[in-house]
Amino acid sequence: MNRDLRESFHRAYLTFFEQAERTRRWNLFTDIDWDSLDTTQADPQLATNAETFCGVEMFLPDYLTAHLELFGRNYAQAWFAATWGYEESKHSLVLREYLHRSGQRTEAQLHDYADTVLAKRWERPYESPREMLIYGMIQELTTFVVYRSQRTMAMDTGHPVLGDIYRLIGRDEMAHTKFYQHMVALHLDEDREGTLADLAHVLRTFRMPAEQLLPDAESRSVLMRSTGINAQVYLRDIVAPTLAALHLTRHDLPAPPVPAPAELVRPPLDRE
Numbered sequence: 001m002n003r004d005l006r007e008s009f010h011r012a013y014l015t016f017f018e019q020a021e022r023t024r025r026w027n028l029f030t031d032i033d034w035d036s037l038d039t040t041q042a043d044p045q046l047a048t049n050a051e052t053f054c055g056v057e058m059f060l061p062d063y064l065t066a067h068l069e070l071f072g073r074n075y076a077q078a079w080f081a082a083t084w085g086y087e088e089s090k091h092s093l094v095l096r097e098y099l100h101r102s103g104q105r106t107e108a109q110l111h112d113y114a115d116t117v118l119a120k121r122w123e124r125p126y127e128s129p130r131e132m133l134i135y136g137m138i139q140e141l142t143t144f145v146v147y148r149s150q151r152t153m154a155m156d157t158g159h160p161v162l163g164d165i166y167r168l169i170g171r172d173e174m175a176h177t178k179f180y181q182h183m184v185a186l187h188l189d190e191d192r193e194g195t196l197a198d199l200a201h202v203l204r205t206f207r208m209p210a211e212q213l214l215p216d217a218e219s220r221s222v223l224m225r226s227t228g229i230n231a232q233v234y235l236r237d238i239v240a241p242t243l244a245a246l247h248l249t250r251h252d253l254p255a256p257p258v259p260a261p262a263e264l265v266r267p268p269l270d271r272e
């Protein structure tokens with residue numbers, strides 16, 4: 001990576017970090033109104049969803065390993081990984097606390113769940129650093145969209161504490177999305193043609209990390225239902241805003257046009 005790009009990344013990281021420190025830090029122990037949690041209001045579906053997303057967030061060691069393998073010798077990107085990792089570490093932890101404090105899971109169940117989840121390993125889905133940056137950008141926005149729909153569901157069913165948890169997590173995911181979009185925009189400035197080719201490829205082949213971790217069709221379809229992401233939502237809430245943020249349209253992407261209709265006839269989580 002050339003020096004100009006490295007310096008631009010560094011400025012982008014400083015801005016990201018400053019905003020996070022000034023406006024976005026939240027405390028798992030004091031910023032959630034745990035005292036108002038109604039332990040008589042169990043909701044099996046919301047609890048299963050929270051457990052699933054907690055599980056996806058639990059692959060943090062694998063996400064960090066992949067990031068540091070690719071970017072560990074780049075100052076800004078390595079420091080971003082450290083900050084990002086701290087923020088992400090709270091996401092699984094706060095959902096775990098919710099499941100426990102709401103009385104919907106015991107400590108033993110949560111330890112068993114962690115053992116089951118961590119017995120698997122997440123492998124990074126793309127080879128090149130630039131493809132992985134693009135993947136990170138899409139993945140962060142996807143998690144934002146998922147948490148936004150969970151927040152609505154929690155609020156609509158009278159679970160304001162869970163709704164508030166999803167609000168705080170979702171705000172982090174949106175900040176991560178914006179940082180990745182900034183990095184990808186810098187890549188576009190540096191090598192427009194190559195970056196557009198990578199972007200087209202990742203948008204066409206994107207899958208949520210949970211997909212490779214869930215072995216059977218049944219658990220994939222449970223996940224699919226709980227995320228609320230289907231082909232239409234993927235196009236409308238993930239692909240379109242991403243292209244708009246990068247000042248691109250579908251016509252800027254090299255052929256085959258993205259999204260390729262055949263790829264998205266079925267929901268992205270349900271392909272193959």
Ligand SMILES: [Fe+2]
Nearest residue numbers: 057088091143
């Ligand atoms: Fe997260």
Ligand SMILES: [Fe+2]
Nearest residue numbers: 140172173176
């Ligand atoms: Fe995130």
